[in-house]
Amino acid sequence: MAVDEQKRNKNYNAYVEQVTPKASCLKNCVKAFITGGTICTIGQVLLWTFKNAGLNKDDAASWTTVCLVLGSIILTGLNIYPLITSWGGAGSLVPITGFANSVAAPAIEYKAEGEVFGIGCKIFTIAGPVILYGIFSSWIAGILYLLTKLWM
Amino acid sequence: MQKGKQSVLFDKPIFIETVSSVVGKKESEGPLGELFDVVVEDEMSGKENWEKAESALLEQAVDKLLVKTRYKKEDFRYMFAGDLLGQLIATSFGVRRYEIPVFGLYGACSTFGEALALGAITVSSGAANQVIAAASSHFASAEKQFRFPLEYGNQRPPASTWTVTGCGAAALTNETQPVAITGITTGKIIDYGVKDSMNMGACMAPAAADLILANFEDLGVDEKYYDCIITGDLGIVGRKILIDLLHEKGHDISGRYTDCGIEIFDAASQNTQAGGSGCGCSAVTFCAYIMKNITGGKWKRVLFVPTGALLSTVSYNEGESVPGIAHGVIVENLSSQSN
Amino acid sequence: MEFIKAFIVGGLICVLVQILMEKTKLMPGRIMVLLVCSGVVLGAVGLYEPFQEFAGAGASVPLLGFGNVLWKGIKTAVDEEGVLGLFKGGFTACAVGVSAALLFGYIASWIFKPHMKKK
Numbered sequence: 001m002a003v004d005e006q007k008r009n010k011n012y013n014a015y016v017e018q019v020t021p022k023a024s025c026l027k028n029c030v031k032a033f034i035t036g037g038t039i040c041t042i043g044q045v046l047l048w049t050f051k052n053a054g055l056n057k058d059d060a061a062s063w064t065t066v067c068l069v070l071g072s073i074i075l076t077g078l079n080i081y082p083l084i085t086s087w088g089g090a091g092s093l094v095p096i097t098g099f100a101n102s103v104a105a106p107a108i109e110y111k112a113e114g115e116v117f118g119i120g121c122k123i124f125t126i127a128g129p130v131i132l133y134g135i136f137s138s139w140i141a142g143i144l145y146l147l148t149k150l151w152m
Numbered sequence: 153m154q155k156g157k158q159s160v161l162f163d164k165p166i167f168i169e170t171v172s173s174v175v176g177k178k179e180s181e182g183p184l185g186e187l188f189d190v191v192v193e194d195e196m197s198g199k200e201n202w203e204k205a206e207s208a209l210l211e212q213a214v215d216k217l218l219v220k221t222r223y224k225k226e227d228f229r230y231m232f233a234g235d236l237l238g239q240l241i242a243t244s245f246g247v248r249r250y251e252i253p254v255f256g257l258y259g260a261c262s263t264f265g266e267a268l269a270l271g272a273i274t275v276s277s278g279a280a281n282q283v284i285a286a287a288s289s290h291f292a293s294a295e296k297q298f299r300f301p302l303e304y305g306n307q308r309p310p311a312s313t314w315t316v317t318g319c320g321a322a323a324l325t326n327e328t329q330p331v332a333i334t335g336i337t338t339g340k341i342i343d344y345g346v347k348d349s350m351n352m353g354a355c356m357a358p359a360a361a362d363l364i365l366a367n368f369e370d371l372g373v374d375e376k377y378y379d380c381i382i383t384g385d386l387g388i389v390g391r392k393i394l395i396d397l398l399h400e401k402g403h404d405i406s407g408r409y410t411d412c413g414i415e416i417f418d419a420a421s422q423n424t425q426a427g428g429s430g431c432g433c434s435a436v437t438f439c440a441y442i443m444k445n446i447t448g449g450k451w452k453r454v455l456f457v458p459t460g461a462l463l464s465t466v467s468y469n470e471g472e473s474v475p476g477i478a479h480g481v482i483v484e485n486l487s488s489q490s491n
Numbered sequence: 492m493e494f495i496k497a498f499i500v501g502g503l504i505c506v507l508v509q510i511l512m513e514k515t516k517l518m519p520g521r522i523m524v525l526l527v528c529s530g531v532v533l534g535a536v537g538l539y540e541p542f543q544e545f546a547g548a549g550a551s552v553p554l555l556g557f558g559n560v561l562w563k564g565i566k567t568a569v570d571e572e573g574v575l576g577l578f579k580g581g582f583t584a585c586a587v588g589v590s591a592a593l594l595f596g597y598i599a600s601w602i603f604k605p606h607m608k609k610k
Contacts, residue, residue: 085305
């Protein structure tokens with residue numbers, strides 16, 4: 001690419017940055033705080049309920065996850081979860097409910113393309129990377145842990 | 153007759169006999185709502201998927217055109233049509249039952265301009281007496297292909313646009329009518345290195361500016377030659393950029409300029425952020441709003457400039473920028489020229 | 492009290508991610524990957540577990556907590572089974588969350604139809 005073209009593009013991108021309206025970061029942060037806080041509090045209520053029902057800590061946490069995932073997927077099917085995210089932004093993306101939304105959404109959307117190549121493949125379009133890199137990073141962490149154990 | 157580097161002025165005008173427009177519910181609730189011929193209340197059009205729903209829009213637009221026009225289906229020798237989906241499936245499945253020879257076009261959101269231009273050239277050359285030009289887009293099929301599944305939550309930034317659900321079709325003929333295409337300017341691919349796919353206006357504005365300047369230069373005119381210059385889907389961000397870019401070159405279009413994406417929605421109440429986009433945006437706005445104003449005599453000569461952002465999910469993931477293209481079509485009301 | 496802590500901590504994590512999203516324009520998919528990997532790292536360096544003791548669901552519900560669960564699974568498996576644990580711990584730990592999402596997501600595809608976006 002010619003040098004003056006690079007310069008033109010750089011200037012143009014800087015100019016675009018300047019004229020493009022930005023969402024109010026403060027307002028979006030408040031919304032994210034309320035949404036994320038609410039979802040986590042629901043999680044805490046579930047956790048508390050399962051613990052009171054006599055489950056141990058790990059089982060209570062697992063049941064909490066199951067309930068949050070189920071709730072999120074029902075709201076996804078009813079087309080309510082996207083409305084929550086369009087208001088709450090990261091507030092409903094960051095919790096495990098956002099992960100569940102990312103699994104259910106393509107499953108519903110790609111049903112038209114068939115069981116295997118539609119739902120079966122596309123169910124992982126957004127969640128697949130999360131699973132892959134989660135497993136990979138924990139595997140690396142595990143190797144490092146194993147090495148330190150052998151060393152010590 | 154060839155003009156300058158990239159324009160044509162037709163020796164004999166190509167007339168626009170009839171137009172038809174089909175839109176979704178949201179578009180019908182916008183400022184131009186009453187002008188559209190057909191409103192599809194059910195976004196799925198009673199079909200089982202979004203792609204078929206988009207094909208149904210095209211079918212309804214062509215059906216409506218064939219009802220409104222005085223020509224018979226057999227009189228149309230060619231159809232020029234396109235959409236946003238991969239391999240133009242909305243178009244090919246939408247037009248298959250008509251048995252009209254078809255040229256499938258891809259110009260991203262500029263497709264309707266490309267269809268009008270190629271249709272006009274074809275009629276002008278004598279290869280056809282009547283042709284149909286059409287373009288469609290559907291919010292859901294576009295969202296599914298270019299962004300996320302619809303049930304997936306995300307936040308739309310203020311510079312993003314809303315793909316119009318709609319299809320516009322026009323019947324072009326060599327027989328005299330009040331409104332005509334008198335010239336075209338074909339756009340080059342212009343890339344200013346913008347990579348933000350959520351800011352299409354900024355990606356396409358340089359292409360629109362380049363096209364408008366080329367048109368002025370090729371024809372030896374300036375902005376005063378036109379009563380209105382109308383871009384396809386630059387939205388509020390692209391609008392400002394285009395005005396600034398042309399201002400730098402010594403042209404002030406602000407008093408005689410608008411954008412289909414801005415006209416079609418009321419951004420504040422309809423939550424469409426920077427405006428409408430998609431092939432259907434410029435197509436239905438042209439077929440409803442622009443044609444009405446030209447036929448009615450409010451504008452005598454218009455430069456219609458549908459704009460397109462040339463990206464795919466592949467090019468985007470591979471880190472490419474988003475180049476733009478624009479197609480200019482000069483549309484005039486010839487009956488009022490004597491006044 | 493534990494509910495208030497969960498609200499505030501969970502909310503604050505979301506605020507930090509919101510700021511990250513607006514500053515970097517990263518797509519949601521990348522954000523989720525980033526969160527899970529960060530959770531693994533924070534777990535491995537020993538920060539996340541005490542933080543979760545303090546904040547409860549405020550720390551376990553965000554995807555960072557999912558990363559921490561993966562780390563805990565790997566650690567336990569490595570402690571018990573050595574090298575083979577490296578290939579077991581991750582999936583064992585995330586089994587509940589991932590299975591629930593896949594199963595309910597799949598069943599949802601039978602029940603629900605695609606909808607037009609409202610906003």
